Amino acid sequence: LLVRALEMLYALGALDADGRLTQPTGTLMAELPLEPALARSLLVSGELGCSEDMLTVAAALSVQSLWVSVRGEQRALDEIKLRFAVGEGDHLTYLNVFRGFSAAGENPQWCGRNMLNYRALSRVSDIRKQLSKHLRRMGIPLAPTSTEDRRGEALRKAITAGFFANAVKALPGGGYVAVRGSGGSTETLHVHPTSVLFRATVPFLVYHATQRTDRVWIQEVTKIETAWLTELAPHFYELKSRKGAGE
Secondary structure (H helix, E strand, O other), rough: HHHHHHHHHOOOOEEEOOOOOOOHHHHHHHHHHOOOOHHHHHHHHHHHHOHHHHHHHHHHOOOOOEEEEOOOHHHHHHHHHHHHOOOOOOHHHHHHHHHHHHHHHHHHHHHHHHOHHHHHHHHHHHHEEEEEEHHHHHOOOOOOOOOOOOOHHHHHHHHHHHHHHHHHEEEOOOOOEEEOHHHHOOOOOOEOOOOOOOOOOOOEEEEEEEEEEEEEEEEEEEEEEOOHHHOOOOHHHHHHHHHHOOO
């Protein structure tokens, strides 16, 4: 596990070949109070011009569920989720939820009407402010996503820049498989039922976390373009291609 973690830090550009923090990427990632992949996404978002939105996503991924699940109210919750759902996936849906929370003045009654967890969203707001201070100190530009970017491409690319190792592709018979499996793994993965993309079939996704029960579920998923993988992580995916060609 330790070796795998070090390999991942190297792939993220946080460590050099000698295991030392890279400059400035590794040092900046170490200063952010986030998991490495999320820290990398946040740093890249400054370059892609979507750091304000990535701040929100990073904060949302740092808390428990934004939704309040009540026994016997699943249908009502599903209908409410559809109001906020964004076709590109869960990360943009979280962004949409937080925008609604902010527009409502962070009102607890608004959260109650929409079956949202007021404490969790308030925590997202607090974490977001803390992370924003870190970015300002680091000199990373705080920029909202362009209004022309309606499908959140910049944000999805920033997420991919951190979570490229969690890229999966759809299988013909259902489910997904890792684009680059660890140790050549071909384990079938399934989108978690709580995801807005649970009933969709998307050619390529990246995910934030997994949960194992009778199946392996992937959680917090977002649509990506396959070309982004070699664009944003050529060292990770082109290496695999070269190995495959030589075998």
